[in-house]
Amino acid sequence: MDRVVIGVDLGGTNTRTALVARSGDILEKQKEETLAAEGHEKVIAKLIRNIDRQRANADQYGRRVAAVGVGAPGVIHEQTGVVVKSPNFPDWNDLPLKQILERELKLPVFIENDANAAALGEQWRGAAKDIRSMIFLTLGTGVGGGIILDGRIWHGADGMAGEVGHMTIIPDGRTCGCGNRGCLEMYASSRGIVMTFKAMCAGKHLDTEGRKEITSAQIYQAARNGDTVAHLVMKDMGRHLGIGIANLINIFNPEMVVIGGGVKAAWDLFIDATREEVRKRAFAYTAERTKIVPSMLGDEAGMVGAAAVAFQKIAKLS
Amino acid sequence: MDRVVIGVDLGGTNTRTALVARSGDILEKQKEETLAAEGHEKVIAKLIRNIDRQRANADQYGRRVAAVGVGAPGVIHEQTGVVVKSPNFPDWNDLPLKQILERELKLPVFIENDANAAALGEQWRGAAKDIRSMIFLTLGTGVGGGIILDGRIWHGADGMAGEVGHMTIIPDGRTCGCGNRGCLEMYASSRGIVMTFKAMCAGKHLDTEGRKEITSAQIYQAARNGDTVAHLVMKDMGRHLGIGIANLINIFNPEMVVIGGGVKAAWDLFIDATREEVRKRAFAYTAERTKIVPSMLGDEAGMVGAAAVAFQKIAKLS
Numbered sequence: 001m002d003r004v005v006i007g008v009d010l011g012g013t014n015t016r017t018a019l020v021a022r023s024g025d026i027l028e029k030q031k032e033e034t035l036a037a038e039g040h041e042k043v044i045a046k047l048i049r050n051i052d053r054q055r056a057n058a059d060q061y062g063r064r065v066a067a068v069g070v071g072a073p074g075v076i077h078e079q080t081g082v083v084v085k086s087p088n089f090p091d092w093n094d095l096p097l098k099q100i101l102e103r104e105l106k107l108p109v110f111i112e113n114d115a116n117a118a119a120l121g122e123q124w125r126g127a128a129k130d131i132r133s134m135i136f137l138t139l140g141t142g143v144g145g146g147i148i149l150d151g152r153i154w155h156g157a158d159g160m161a162g163e164v165g166h167m168t169i170i171p172d173g174r175t176c177g178c179g180n181r182g183c184l185e186m187y188a189s190s191r192g193i194v195m196t197f198k199a200m201c202a203g204k205h206l207d208t209e210g211r212k213e214i215t216s217a218q219i220y221q222a223a224r225n226g227d228t229v230a231h232l233v234m235k236d237m238g239r240h241l242g243i244g245i246a247n248l249i250n251i252f253n254p255e256m257v258v259i260g261g262g263v264k265a266a267w268d269l270f271i272d273a274t275r276e277e278v279r280k281r282a283f284a285y286t287a288e289r290t291k292i293v294p295s296m297l298g299d300e301a302g303m304v305g306a307a308a309v310a311f312q313k314i315a316k317l318s
Numbered sequence: 319m320d321r322v323v324i325g326v327d328l329g330g331t332n333t334r335t336a337l338v339a340r341s342g343d344i345l346e347k348q349k350e351e352t353l354a355a356e357g358h359e360k361v362i363a364k365l366i367r368n369i370d371r372q373r374a375n376a377d378q379y380g381r382r383v384a385a386v387g388v389g390a391p392g393v394i395h396e397q398t399g400v401v402v403k404s405p406n407f408p409d410w411n412d413l414p415l416k417q418i419l420e421r422e423l424k425l426p427v428f429i430e431n432d433a434n435a436a437a438l439g440e441q442w443r444g445a446a447k448d449i450r451s452m453i454f455l456t457l458g459t460g461v462g463g464g465i466i467l468d469g470r471i472w473h474g475a476d477g478m479a480g481e482v483g484h485m486t487i488i489p490d491g492r493t494c495g496c497g498n499r500g501c502l503e504m505y506a507s508s509r510g511i512v513m514t515f516k517a518m519c520a521g522k523h524l525d526t527e528g529r530k531e532i533t534s535a536q537i538y539q540a541a542r543n544g545d546t547v548a549h550l551v552m553k554d555m556g557r558h559l560g561i562g563i564a565n566l567i568n569i570f571n572p573e574m575v576v577i578g579g580g581v582k583a584a585w586d587l588f589i590d591a592t593r594e595e596v597r598k599r600a601f602a603y604t605a606e607r608t609k610i611v612p613s614m615l616g617d618e619a620g621m622v623g624a625a626a627v628a629f630q631k632i633a634k635l636s
Contacts, residue, residue: 156571163568250481253474
């Protein structure tokens with residue numbers, strides 16, 4: 001019987017699970033709210049139910065589930081499968097997620113950082129197919145990163161590599177949640193975009209008047225409707241992203257940089273400024289040869305990549 | 319007969335060559351002025367004479383030279399052994415150094431970027447022994463870098479990785495020779511130190527009065543003699559270096575950062591400021607676990623590392 005795996009993208013908002021064939025094809029998928037605030041016990045219990053349901057469904061396809069791969073946000077100790085710390089799950093501290101899931105599921109389980117998983121997904125089935133060296137940037141509420149070198153994730157000495165969102169690009173810049181100032185994340189994330197907007201118009205602009213909050217999506221919309229300030233905000237974001245990417249190009253000389261995450265929706269509004277900044281800052285040869293492309297798998301990158309992790313690991317075990 | 323290799327550090331000022339045993343022990347070494355300005359034909363002819371002489375000497379030790387490794391500055395296409403461009407050798411453009419040397423020497427020759435070679439030297443026999451992931455920074459006239467991941471040099475897609483000296487750390491900062499602004503090199507190199515000194519005292523200070531130039535060595539000396547401005551200059555350099563190292567720690571999560579090059583002579587004058595900046599900026603766990611240490615091999619790192627390259631390559635061939 002052909003073996004399949006279950007790939008899980010355990011996000012702060014939604015949890016996605018998929019039955020994935022060795023080819024990378026998704027046989028079926030489901031999505032459910034994570035409800036992280038309910039605490040880790042409830043979140044994990046629900047995850048186990050979802051996996052069990054999908055495992056039962058595998059029979060329909062004449063397949064057997066051989067392993068589970070989970071992409072989770074935060075600091076993951078990849079070798080032990082412990083979630084050390086996770087900004088989206090405040091009560092997850094040194095949580096032995098691999099151990100808990102393996103005990104309940106009686107299946108091999110592998111935990112990977114979510115950005116790393118998404119990077120691997122893009123390399124397996126998405127924008128970076130057949131690419132051996134690639135930097136994946138996920139621009140969402142924060143900025144995450146996954147580094148693929150020689151076809152494999154670079155985890156670092158402790159599984160904590162790839163924090164490209166916390167590269168300093170403005171030494172005296174905005175204070176970041178990580179304690180540093182001027183992190184890339186403070187300028188190239190959706191949160192950073194909103195901050196730049198507020199700084200540029202000091203509340204006196206657009207439909208922000210009388211409102212408490214404006215969202216990044218509203219800023220993209222305003223820019224598309226011809227609003228000058230919103231346009232400048234997105235160019236500013238693009239330039240800051242370009243500084244970070246130029247650094248990564250000079251450091252890694254990668255074949256490709258893939259950009260995913262929610263902010264990818266504004267691709268057309270920032271990418272020209274990003275490319276211009278990269279041209280200005282990175283070495284000409286490496287800058288020209290490095291493709292900067294949007295992610296292709298979108299919301300599916302995480303679970304497909306988590307499945308790739310599971311396939312890679314069981315191949316090593318057998 | 320036990321095989322040895324010849325390791326060459328082809329510098330802009332001096333060329334060092336050594337007979338190196340498989341253990342990493344240097345059997346004998348020599349140093350000669352490179353005289354780069356005389357043009358590539360003379361430089362290469364002299365290099366061949368030196369290698370031939372050392373090869374003849376190998377007989378005295380009852381050894382046979384099996385290969386030559388050369389560390390050279392600039393952009394090296396490592397797989398073909400072509401020097402694409404070298405700031406220290408203005409007339410070296412797309413020079414097929416490997417091919418020329420192999421034809422003359424009738425020996426396998428391997429060319430590596432000098433900073434990469436030095437990194438490998440430190441990992442083989444120096445400060446980073448038994449370390450698997452390490453970033454090597456060489457602070458000289460410029461700032462070079464070598465990245466060791468999983469025990470091997472990360473060359474990048476085109477052999478051009480490791481340009482950590484051209485990471486932007488001050489977006490609107492000093493214009494660098496590479497065309498970018500605010501490169502780490504413009505603040506953490508000996509040239510950068512002199513620039514900072516000049517900017518801080520605008521020529522009206524110390525023994526600079528009436529002089530055209532002050533050297534970085536004079537600035538270190540002044541700081542050690544209690545000069546306040548010189549001290550501030552070195553702290554400023556240390557802080558800038560710290561920004562760059564914090565970025566590298568967040569990106570790579572390496573075990574170690576090794577600092578070599580001429581500026582290492584001022585270690586005590588900058589390292590506290592560097593460490594403080596790293597603590598402020600990098601993730602606490604990774605920052606604390608990453609050892610930041612001075613290189614141990616000094617001037618010998620390049621030729622020892624070039625020998626390591628040669629040994630690694632012939633091991634693969636046989």
